Structure formats: structure tokens, C-alpha cells
Amino acid sequence: MTSPALSVSGLTKRYGNRTVVDNLSIELPRGVVAGFVGPNGAGKTTTMAMLLGLVRPSGGHAEVLGRPIRNPASYLARVGALIENPAFYPSLTGAENLRMFATVAGHDPAPVAALLDDVGLGGRGDDPFRDYSLGMKQRLGIAAARLGDPELLILDEPSNGLDPQGVREMRSLIAGLAGSGRTVLVSSHDLSELEQVCDWLILIETGRSLYQGPTRALLDGVVEGLAVVPRRRDDQWVLRELLVARGHAVALHDDRLLVDVDGWDVNELAASVNQAAFDAGMVLVELSPLRTSLEDQYLSMVQGGAR
Amino acid sequence: MSRLVRAELIRLVRRRTFVVMAAGSLLLSVVATVAVFSSAQTTGTVTRQGGTTLAILEGHGGGTEAFAVGASFTGFLVFVTFIALIATEFSGGTFRALLLRDPRRARVLVGKLIGILIVAAATVALAEVLTFLVSLALAPAYDISTSGWFSIESVGAALSNYATVLAGVVGWAIYGTMLAVIFRSAPVALAVGFAWAGPFENIVSRSWGAGYRLFPGQVLDSLIEGGTAELGLARAAVTAVLYAAIAGAVALILVSRRDVTA
Numbered sequence: 001m002t003s004p005a006l007s008v009s010g011l012t013k014r015y016g017n018r019t020v021v022d023n024l025s026i027e028l029p030r031g032v033v034a035g036f037v038g039p040n041g042a043g044k045t046t047t048m049a050m051l052l053g054l055v056r057p058s059g060g061h062a063e064v065l066g067r068p069i070r071n072p073a074s075y076l077a078r079v080g081a082l083i084e085n086p087a088f089y090p091s092l093t094g095a096e097n098l099r100m101f102a103t104v105a106g107h108d109p110a111p112v113a114a115l116l117d118d119v120g121l122g123g124r125g126d127d128p129f130r131d132y133s134l135g136m137k138q139r140l141g142i143a144a145a146r147l148g149d150p151e152l153l154i155l156d157e158p159s160n161g162l163d164p165q166g167v168r169e170m171r172s173l174i175a176g177l178a179g180s181g182r183t184v185l186v187s188s189h190d191l192s193e194l195e196q197v198c199d200w201l202i203l204i205e206t207g208r209s210l211y212q213g214p215t216r217a218l219l220d221g222v223v224e225g226l227a228v229v230p231r232r233r234d235d236q237w238v239l240r241e242l243l244v245a246r247g248h249a250v251a252l253h254d255d256r257l258l259v260d261v262d263g264w265d266v267n268e269l270a271a272s273v274n275q276a277a278f279d280a281g282m283v284l285v286e287l288s289p290l291r292t293s294l295e296d297q298y299l300s301m302v303q304g305g306a307r
Numbered sequence: 308m309s310r311l312v313r314a315e316l317i318r319l320v321r322r323r324t325f326v327v328m329a330a331g332s333l334l335l336s337v338v339a340t341v342a343v344f345s346s347a348q349t350t351g352t353v354t355r356q357g358g359t360t361l362a363i364l365e366g367h368g369g370g371t372e373a374f375a376v377g378a379s380f381t382g383f384l385v386f387v388t389f390i391a392l393i394a395t396e397f398s399g400g401t402f403r404a405l406l407l408r409d410p411r412r413a414r415v416l417v418g419k420l421i422g423i424l425i426v427a428a429a430t431v432a433l434a435e436v437l438t439f440l441v442s443l444a445l446a447p448a449y450d451i452s453t454s455g456w457f458s459i460e461s462v463g464a465a466l467s468n469y470a471t472v473l474a475g476v477v478g479w480a481i482y483g484t485m486l487a488v489i490f491r492s493a494p495v496a497l498a499v500g501f502a503w504a505g506p507f508e509n510i511v512s513r514s515w516g517a518g519y520r521l522f523p524g525q526v527l528d529s530l531i532e533g534g535t536a537e538l539g540l541a542r543a544a545v546t547a548v549l550y551a552a553i554a555g556a557v558a559l560i561l562v563s564r565r566d567v568t569a
Contacts, residue, residue, distance in 0.1 A: 055568065072410035073410050076410050083407070088401065091321075096317065101405075103310055103314040104310055104408040105408035147408075
């Protein structure tokens with residue numbers, strides 16, 4: 001049986017009296033793009049640093065690609081990482097930096113040009129790193145993490161400090177890293193960013209795990225209601241009356257009827273709405289669930305305690 | 308280990324490094340040669356620390372005498388260079404980036420040190436060759452005979468000078484690396500290193516003679532100078548090896564045990 005990409009049990013890190021990571025347990029299956037979500041200071045970077053052998057845990061146990069983290073030399077060749085901020089030698093060019101790090105890791109430096117192309121730095125690979133913009137530095141960091149075609153990528157806040165265009169580019173870059181069985185763990189405090197690219201989520205707060213599992217399961221679990229739009233605009237009021245008569249709580253917002261779940265099963269509610277429209281001879285052009293955003297879900301978890 | 312050394316050489320062996328290296332060596336050669344030749348005394352048995360004599364300059368080691376004297380002033384330069392190079396690796400995050408590729412921390416530090424020392428050794432060799440050539444060119448102007456400079460003994464003297472200077476450079480490098488690892492910040496490590504090895508050691512040694520034999524900076528300077536009146540070469544070498552072992556152990560233990568958070 002293949003071991004999980006990450007298996008963390010009771011991992012703890014204390015600095016004096018301050019507990020940064022508190023008895024954290026995670027299991028990350030292989031082949032997913034996982035978002036590691038938490039506010040600033042939640043312990044994301046420290047957890048990643050422990051997984052990468054940079055910081056020693058105060059307690060607990062963890063394995064990366066089936067190897068214990070007390071021996072990072074046994075797995076780091078199969079892991080690519082970008083942690084805290086992209087650190088390169090300012091006087092070397094982007095390509096020279098990549099070749100140097102490939103040499104340290106014992107990787108073939110031949111794919112450096114292709115990696116630079118992949119991250120959109122093909123035309124700037126011969127420029128000194130000190131001349132790069134923040135977005136270019138982050139992209140070079142992604143290229144460096146991909147040296148040696150790693151099975152697991154650990155990326156710490158890769159969009160940090162980027163402008164909206166840069167964030168969008170980084171998102172598409174991360175989405176492109178998925179596939180081929182590669183596992184990606186990407187941390188961020190920007191939930192909307194991760195919601196779009198991650199199929200797995202690990203939510204933490206003050207070093208404790210709040211949720212881990214598929215993104216869809218988290219979001220599907222909280223459907224607030226249904227958005228209903230009849231084809232004829234005049235039918236809105238009639239349909240609203242019909243639904244209220246059936247005992248549903250209905251509001252009109254931006255030309256859409258919003259039907260509250262109000263304890264109903266979502267599928268049953270959809271069937272009831274559809275039936276009411278059908279019986280009245282109406283055609284619906286929209287009947288879709290209204291899901292809580294990841295941000296709302298996360299905030300409700302933080303306020304409501306661990307799950 | 309060889310991968311780390313090669314990587315460090317990829318970083319350092321560049322045209323700019325070579326230009327700085329060559330320019331620095333040439334400047335040292337010219338300044339040292341002119342200073343030594345113009346201050347050489349016609350008679351006497353002065354030590355190298357206090358100057359030199361025409362008899363020494365016309366002897367087997369005369370061609371590299373200016374190099375030996377000039378190199379005695381470069382120890383401190385090597386010290387601050389290593390502090391800056393290694394401390395910047397910590398504060399700039401590149402040491403962390405290296406550990407993501409090879410997590411054996413002691414190996415990474417030693418590989419980096421060896422890589423820089425290879426470049427330092429080449430610089431010292433270049434400086435010695437340039438000083439010999441400058442000395443050869445300037446000797447007629449100072450009425451110094453160079454006939455004794457092309458013997459087997461002169462090659463031995465040149466190699467001996469090179470070995471003591473390089474040993475001192477290695478010592479200063481390890482000393483500087485230790486401070487860089489302790490403080491992990493170039494400004495702080497430079498301030499401490501500068502204050503200790505500069506004013507403190509020299510001021511205390513002037514009033515406390517044992518300082519010349521005990522302080523690491525004084526010991527390393529004596530080694531580079533090929534021994535001084537206060538501390539002979541053999542004793543300087545043994546003390547320097549002891550200090551280098553302690554400094555190396557402190558650096559390796561700290562780098563292996565500390566969390567890498569920058």
C-alpha cells in the first residue's frame with residue numbers, strides 16, 4: 001500500500017512558553033493539491049519547516065513520503081519546496097541560481113531552461129536575480145522547487161505580496177502543477193485563492209487542526225439555500241407565492257429567488273421547488289445551490305471551535 | 308560534499324570575482340613591494356615584523372619577501388570577508404534554501420567553506436606570483452640583485468611563504484565562520500569581530516604581552532608572518548590548529564542543532 005504524502009501525528013512546536021504548533025495531526029493523500037489554510041501566525045510556516053527538516057519538533061511524529069522527518073536526507077530529494085520567501089543569490093542570474101541549486105541537490109541541471117519557460121521566465125533567465133520583480137522572484141522560487149521533478153511540492157504562501165495579476169498567474173501556475181500523481185501542499189491565508197485551485201483542504205488555527213478533507217465535502221456540507229430563476233421575469237412573484245404557500249422561506253434578490261434550506265434536505269428542496277414551478281407551467285432557467293464561501297465556512301469554524 | 312563545493316564554485320568563479328581578485332592581488336603586490344623595497348635597511352638583523360634588509364631581499368626568499376610581509380596585513384581582511392559571506396547566507400535565506408536541497412547541515416557549511424577557501428587559495432597564489440613579478444620589475448630601481456631568486460631554495464622559500472599564509476587564511480576563515488554562525492547577521496557579526504580582533508586584541512596585547520601568544524587574531528597573524536619575536540612559527544601553528552578546531556566545532560554544533568528560521 002502506498003503511504004500518504006504526509007502523515008503527521010501530534011506534532012508540536014514550542015518556543016519557550018509559546019506553543020506555535022499544538023498537537024497537530026494531518027494525513028494528506030498522494031496526488032491532491034492541498035490548501036493549508038490559516039490566519040497569519042497559525043503555525044503554517046513552522047509546520048512546513050518541520051516537515052522540511054529546518055525546524056525540530058518539540059513533540060509528535062511525522063512522515064513525509066513514508067520517511068520520518070528526523071531523517072530529512074531520506075526524502076528531501078523527492079520534495080520541492082518554497083518556504084517563507086524565495087531566497088537566491090542576487091548577483092547570479094535566474095538560470096545560474098537554478099543550476100547552482102540543481103548541483104547541490106544532485107539533479108540534472110539540463111531542464112533549467114524548460115523550467116524557466118514553464119514559469120514564464122524564459123526571456124529573463126539570464127537577468128540577475130536582484131533585478132527581478134517580486135512576482136518574478138516567486139516564479140523563480142516555483143521553478144527551483146520543481147528541480148528534480150519532485151513527488152511532493154510544499155509551497156509556503158507563494159502569492160504573498162503579489163498584485164492581483166500576479167496572484168492570478170500564480171494560481172494558474174499552481175493549478176498546472178497538479179497531475180502526474182504529484183502532491184502539492186500550498187499554504188495561504190487567502191481562502192478564496194485556495195478555494196479555486198485546491199481539491200483538498202487542511203484548515204488550522206493557532207496551531208490546531210480545524211478541518212482536513214476534500215474541498216468539495218467542506219463546501220457541499222453547507223448549502224444555505226437555492227437560487228431560483230424562472231424564464232419569464234413576471235413569473236417571479238407567482239412562483240414566490242407558490243413556494244411560500246408550500247412553507248418555504250423565500251426572498252427576492254437581484255432578480256433571483258433565494259429559497260432558504262431551513263432544515264430541508266437540499267435535493268428534496270430542489271425537487272419541491274421544481275415541482276411547484278412545473279405544476280404552475282413555468283420553466284426554470286436556474287436552480288442552483290447557494291454554498292457558503294470557504295471564507296465564511298472557515299470563520300464559522302474558528303468561532304464555533306474545532307471540528 | 309563535492310556537489311556542494313562545485314555549487315559554491317559555480318557561484319564564485321565568475322568574471323567579476325576574477326577581476327576583483329586580480330585587481331586586489333595586483334594592488335597588494337605593488338604596494339607591498341614598494342613598501343618593502345623602500346624600507347629595506349642596508350644592514351642589521353631586523354625581524355620580518357619590523358622590516359627587512361637588503362641581504363634578505365637578495366637571498367633565496369627575496370623574490371617573495373614582499374608577498375610574505377604584505378600578506379601579514381590581509382588576515383583581518385580575510386576575517387571580515389568570511390564573516391560577511393557566511394552571515395549573509397543566513398540572513399538572506401540562501402543557507403535555508405541550500406538545506407532544502409541537502410539537509411546535512413554540517414556538510415553544507417563545510418562544503419561552502421571549502422569552496423570559498425579554494426578561491427582564497429587561488430587568490431593567495433596569484434598574489435604571490437604577481438608580487439614576485441612586480442619585485443622582479445622593481446628590483447633594478449632599488450639596486451637589488453635578483454640572481455638568488457631563481458634557485459631550488461627560492462622555490463622552497465616561496466612554497467613555505469605560501470603555506471604559512473594559506474594556513475593563516477584558513478584559520479581566519481574558520482574564526483570568521485564561527486562568528487557568522489553564532490550571530491547569523493552580517494552587521495552584528497562584523498561589529499563583534501571587528502571590535503574583538505581589531506582594537507581589543509591589539510590594545511590589550513600592548514599592555515599584556517601574553518596577548519600576542521594567546522589571542523586568536525594575534526596567533527593567526529604570527530602564523531601568516533611565519534613566526535614573530537613574540538610567538539615562533541611552530542607554536543603559532545599548534546595554537547592556531549587548536550583554536551581552529553574549537554571554532555570549527557562551535558560552528559558545526561550550532562549549525563547542526565539550531566532551528567533554521569530565517
